[in-house]
Amino acid sequence: MAAATAETPTDRMPILAAVCLAAVVLPLGFAGGAVATPAIGADLGGSPTAMGWITNAFMLTFGSSLMAAGALADQFGRKRLFMTGIAAFAALSLALSLAPTILVVDILRAGQGFAAAAALAGGTSALAQEFEGYARTRAFSLLGATFGVGLAFGPLLAGFLIASLGWRAIFLSGTIIGAIALLLAGKRMRESRDPHAVGLDWPGALAFTAMLTLFTYGVIEAPEVGWSHPIVAASLLGAAATLAVFIAVETRSARPMLDLTLFRYPLFIGVQVLPVATCYCYVVLLVLLPLRFIGVGGLSEIDAGLLLVALSAPMLVVPLIASQLVRWFSAGALSGAGLLLAAVGLFWLAHVDPAASGMAVILPMLLIGAGTGVPWGLMDGLSISVVPKERAGMATGIFSTTRVAGEGVALAIVNAILASLAEARLSTFVPQGGAEIRAAAQRLAMGDVHGAAAILPALPAAEIHNSYAVAFQHLSIVLVGITVVSALIVFALLRGDRASSPRAKSPDDTGFDSIKTGSAMS
Incomplete structure (x- = not known):
């Protein structure tokens, strides 16, 4: 049976701190790994596909195992799964800091994904048991903000570590943060289970x-x-x-593992659209832009990390602001408006020269980050409200799977689109290029203009640069379209209609309706 919640706010703070540290280290590993990819490739070698798996292997295993991890948390204990996951993540981070080949890096990154799924599913479902009502809404808003901290400072920390200690230090930092989270959770987190769980x-x-x-x-x-x-x-x-x-x-x-009957409810579908939308207007940029800044703009890793802060820094503030704005505006209206703002930023960024830096890039990135931060600050709290508290593992598992699996799929799709667009552009200059054009396009998709130029030495450097610029601009327009369509869906489905909820709510229930109207906060 589920354990009683901690008796005082002081008792609960170390629990929240432990889960938030995990929420920092997971995006830190994701965003930091993206910045480190060129350095890892330069040190260990490997094809563009092998380097792409540095990020994709992590996202694939992370996303594919989250729902299973949620079910295991309900059955075997949320604390147990969190502790196991964060310990494994720290150990694999240590192993990554010693990896001798790109193949070993890819395999260990896949293992990290499984560990991250266990830590996130166990930690978030444990939080749902420890906090009630508005306190739970604030806890999950803070959790979303700490994800933003990892995303905001992950690239900067990665750039600093690469410049001073090398890329291996990035993964060593994950070991240190994971160990601190273990100490905090071991002392205060209470064990809880779903008494009706019957197995995976x-x-x-x-x-x-x-x-x-x-x-x-x-x-x-x-x-x-x-x-x-x-x-x-x-x-x-x-x-x-x-x-x-x-x-x-x-x-x-x-x-x-996934209750498909939940998809009968517009509210549930609308909540799942939010993380999918943020994948295409925000998360994919955390991988594409560092490669662009380093490979096309010629920036160092630390300068690329500094520049990328403009995209992620709004995540430190905007999610918390959004959680307060629900006093006066519906969560659906706020989220849809935020996505439209992000779409404007994407359209602006599409028309910026890939080699540009400074305010020309900072301003559209700030707009994208601010717009994305609105649904980012609301969707975690919304996700936990669509099923009974006892099924918190499934609720967080489904939502987190949509978010992380969507990120992995989005990265794969966007990279493939960018490579195809680059190939189409290069083919106009070298119609009979065949395999060489395809290989050069792959290099361009990784931001490696020098590698593309080495494959196509007869093509002027200006044409190779222009091919990347055109391909990135067309890709950005695709991302704008996806973001706008997602915003319209959110406006339509997240209207907060009580009848659309998958479970009845009593007047003092603090589920979605109270989040939407702000009644729990007034």
Whole structure:
């Protein structure tokens, strides 16, 4: 049975601090890894695909295992899973700091993803048990803000560590922060379980993981071997088949990993749209822009990290402001407006020269970060309100899976689109380029203009730079379209209609309705 909540706010603060430290170190590993990719490639070598897996391997395993981790947290204990996950993350970070090859880095990053899923699912579902009402809303808002801290200062810290100690120090920092979180949680966090948990839905978990793996692998390999290659076609068809299997398994399961009946409710669907939208207007930029600043703009890692702070710094303030604005405005209206603001910033950034720096880049990035920060500060609290408290593991698991799996899929799709756009542009200059054009386009998608120039020595450097600029501009317009459509969906579905909620609420219930109207805060 679930343990009683801690008796005083002082008792709960170390618990919140431990989970927030995990919330810092996870995006730190993600954003820091993106900044470190060029340095890792320069040190250990590897193809663009191998370097891409530094980020994609982590995101794939992280996203594919979150729902399973939520179910395990409900069954075996939220504290136990959190402690196991953060300990494994710290240990794998230490191993990464000693990795001898790019293959070992990729494998260890995949292991980190599983550990991160356990830590996040266990930690967030534990928070849901420790806090009630408005205190829970504030705790989850603070959790969202600490994710922003990791995203804001991850690139800067990574650049500083690379410049002073080398890329291996980035992963060593994860070990240190993880150890501190372990000490805090070990003393104060109480164990809790779902008394009705009956075990992990293994068929569903395996089908979901297989679907994501096949889809991501196919999309990542396509720019290198071509979309018509048998391996790519087989991977994408296999993903479609395993998705059908997953839906069939979950529909027939008495205790599914993902309760598909929740998708009958507009509120639930609207909440899931928020993390998907932020993937395409914000998260993908955390990977694309450092590569652009370093490879195209010629900045050092620390200068790239400093510049990227403009994108992430609003996450330190805007989510907290958004959590207060729900006193007067609905969460849906605020989130939709924020996404439209981010779309304006994306459109602005699309028309900035890739080699530019300073205010020309800072201003649109600030706009994107501020716009994204609005739904970022609200969606964690919204996600926990759509199911009964006892199913907190499933609630956080579903939402976190949508967020992280969506990030992994978005990164794979966006990289593939950028490479395809670059290939199309380069083909206008070298129509018979074939494999060379494809290889150069992959290098451009990684921001490696020098590598692309080495593959196509006859093509003027200005044309290679222009090919990247055009490809990035067209990609940005695609991202603008996705963000605007997402905003319209959010406006339509997150209206806070009481009848749309998947469970009835009593007048003093502090679920979505109280978050929307601010009644719990007034």
